[in-house]
Amino acid sequence: MAKKDVFTIVDTFKDLCRDACRTIWNHPEISGEENFSSKYYAEILRKESFRLVVNEHVPHAFLAEWGSGHPVLAILGEYDALPGLSQKAGSDREEITAGGAGHGCGHNLLGAAAVTGAIALKKVMEEDGLEGTIRFYGCPEEETLCGKVKMIHYNMFDGCDFAFSWHPMSVNMTFDTSYLANASFKFYYTGLSAHAGFAPQNGRSALDAMELTNMGVQYLREHVIDGTRIHYTTDSCGYAPNIVHPEAKSWYYVRAPHMSDVKSTVDRVKKCAQGAAIMTETQVKFELLSGCTEMLVNNAFSDLTYKNLLELEPITYTAEEREFARKIQDSVAMDTCARDRKAYNSDGPMYEGIAPREQWASTPMKASTDTGDVSQIMPMNLFTAAAWPIGVAPHTWQATACAGSSLGEKAALWAAKAIAATAYDILTLPEEREKILAEFEARKDDNYVPMI
Ligand SMILES: [Zn+2]
Structure with missing residues (x-):
């Protein structure tokens, strides 16, 4: 069938x-609690005659399969939200639930587009009598960067040939670049409790050890490779200032362009903690929670995805939607919006073109995702669709507001079309499959193991 017929079929699932x-x-x-969301999607797919497979080791993860034989196409769907980003779908900061969670990364759109793309693709395959298998992957815990790592570890992706991924963002584009590898880990400090006024000499402060570790890390920052990111949060375990803290905890992320850089920096952060423990006569324990690798770029898969993005009808916006987008932009630092508008050569509040490939060809994106691990075990594409205005970043209340508005919904349907169309090409163009697989074979790291 012609590509426009694929788009028409997707439209029937609007x-x-x-x-x-x-x-x-x-x-x-939030991550790890996606009970409602995973069941909601599983039920939609079950009704569409997809076979459900769950894995007892990874709660809230599942795969739903339809069809038979190769190629086996893995369409990745996520659904977790972020703590503290509860927000109404309006242009002023207004929570729905005080301190509650919200979809500030647009994963409500991400999962919806993936499920729509998968179901529409099934209809396309039925009409054309195409051989192959569709697998929708319900992927939990993306925001804590570990869901897909666990799914790989427990063999949930075995037998797949190609993976399809997208993310809501402020621009429509394909990715010819990677993002940062990441490791997530905790330090647990133990000392000796004492009355902080009466007998501080008897105490050995776990809190001091934690603070000295963090101070050591501030000095370390100068001596790591460019592109490294180190962030942490702390926990004083509920003790009051008048108690010498016998316990304290901190939680760290280290990101860098390659997993090898992440590992070496984690080792050096550990040395800061060991030094701090010596200084304070306390003990420290290290716990690695998870890690995710950089994305293995596949230019041939990007070429094919980009071609499909160009074939898609652009999203159109009403005057009301543009006004909403402009108000959202007004709430963001104007220099950010001005810089981004200039970078993307766009006058309006929403990005309405397809960003040129060279725009993102070299510098890694300064975020991380567990999708990177999927790209290590099979060829994977990645594209983004404009779900919020230029200048708005994910993980903000503004992104939550837009993800709950028609701006986000339009991006999701557009993304579903891009997924279905690119998957259709994979099913019908053997020469494209071979090119993509050859590039994957040439680039892949045979020593890859999920960090869990
Ligand atoms: Zn996200």
Whole structure:
């Protein structure tokens, strides 16, 4: 069938896509708690005759499969929200639930587009009598960067040939660059409790050890490679200032362009903690939570995805939507918006073109995702669709507001079309499959193991 017929079939699932965007947005669940969201998607797919497979080791993860034989196409869907980003779908900061979670990364759109793309692709395959298998992957715990790492570790992706991924963002584009590898780990300090006024000499402060570690890390920052990011949060375990803290905890992320850089920097952060423990006569324990690798770029897969993005009808916006987008932009630092508008050569509040490939050809994106691990075991594409205005970053209340509005819903349907169309090419163009697989074979790291 012609590509426009694929798009028309996706359009017949417009209501399903919109309902999923809204339902998941209205039930924000943080990483590790995606009970409602995973069941909601599993039920939609079960009704569409997909076979469900769960894995007892990874709660809230599942795969739903339809069809038979190769190629086996893995369409990745996420659904977790972020703590503290509860927000109404309006242009002023207003929480729905005080301190509650919200879809500030637009994963309500991400999952909705993936499920719509998978179901529409099934219809396309039925009409054309195409051989192959569709697998929708319900992927939890992306925001804590570990869900897909666990799914790989427990063999949930075995037998797949190609993976399809997208993310809501402020621009429509394909990625010819990677993002940062990451490791997440905790330090647990133990000391000796004492009355902080009466007998401080008897105490050995776990809190001091934690603070000295963090101070050591501030000095370390000058001596790591460019592109490294080190962030942490702390926990004084509920002790009051008049108690010498017998316990303290901190939680660190280290990011860098390659997993090898992450590992060496983690070792040096550990040395800061060991030094701090010596200075304070306390003990420190280290716990690695998870890590995710950089993305293995596949230019041939990007070429094919980009071609499909160009074939898609651009998203159109109403005057009301543009006004909403402009108000959202007004709440963001104007120099950021001005810089981004200039970078993307765009006058309006929403990005309406397809960003040129060279825009993102070299510098890694300064975030991380567990999708990188999927790209290590099979060829994977990645594209983004404009779900919020230029200048708005994910993980903000502004992104939550847009993900709950028609701006986000339009991006999701557009993304579903891009997924279905690119998957259709993979099913029908053997020469494209071979090119993508050859590039994957040439680039892949045979020593890859998920960090868990
Ligand atoms: Zn995200």
